[in-house]
Amino acid sequence: MSVANRFLSNATNRIDAKGRVSVPSVFRSVLARTATEELYVYQDFVFPAISVAGPEVLDRFERMIGLQDPFSPEANKMSLLIHGGGVFMKLDGEGRLMMTDFIRDFTGITDRVTFAGRGDHFQLWEPSAFETMQQQARKERMRGTPPPA
Amino acid sequence: MSVANRFLSNATNRIDAKGRVSVPSVFRSVLARTATEELYVYQDFVFPAISVAGPEVLDRFERMIGLQDPFSPEANKMSLLIHGGGVFMKLDGEGRLMMTDFIRDFTGITDRVTFAGRGDHFQLWEPSAFETMQQQARKERMRGTPPPA
DNA sequence: TGGGCCTATATGGGCGTCAATGGGAAATGG
């Protein structure tokens, strides 16, 4: 992947009176370069965060399910997450995203959103939850893993 | 690595009214010699400092993640640090770097920045924090480490 | 070796463009 086509960094933006929030311009640039109009927005499997990616991520998830027995509990649970826990959305003309209850209930987001790059996608976090989780990750990292050379 | 292509020494520069600060010329020379235009700027894992390196450092981090189960909490937390805690930046025409909130909030930097060479990368510190950390490092240094041959 | 010149570094600021945000009004749909 090109250097520039990765979602990096974090930024916190305000939600306006109509429930809209501007997606940071660095992230919009990546979406533009990869010609991504439709956004697959899903409840993250690990964190209390909403993940935003292109439709190809949903395709990948569905292929993973396809490899399993369709009647197995695992395949059913996975479908429940990626289909029931996901939705397609679009940005408005100014590059803003609507903060629906689907997003708010899962994240605890109220009036501000922290956008966090994750390489091939980005996430929406309740600001203090993001702060807390990042600090915890940093703490745990000092155990066992060698620091960067 | 060539003798000259290492980041050495430290210097403190002023931040101007627009939030810009000149990267010391010795560091810019190293970047020029290694043909590094895009800078991978990330929140350090150990210190309250910002680390600045070439894109190859991000590549190395991503390879470490690639070895793990993508759905594991460990891999996700690591991505939270290297993707969510990192950003690509460029110097302006005069070799200055913009001190964004991404940098200020993490380091406590307000009006001055201490640049510290770290061999294959350099760091941005709040001056007094650097002072303190360096003194402490001197005191605790090399306990258990054999002297150089 | 001392002095002066000269270039590069660090820093300041103008100005145009774009991003983030706010709000009105039309369109949608339940």
Added chain:
DNA sequence: CCATTTCCCATTGACGCCCATATAGGCCCA
């Protein structure tokens, strides 16, 4: 018909790109 949502347009502050200036340090020459 009312409550949202969508589509515009406006505002303000931040940022990128450009040029200006002072000073320190290097360099040359006497």
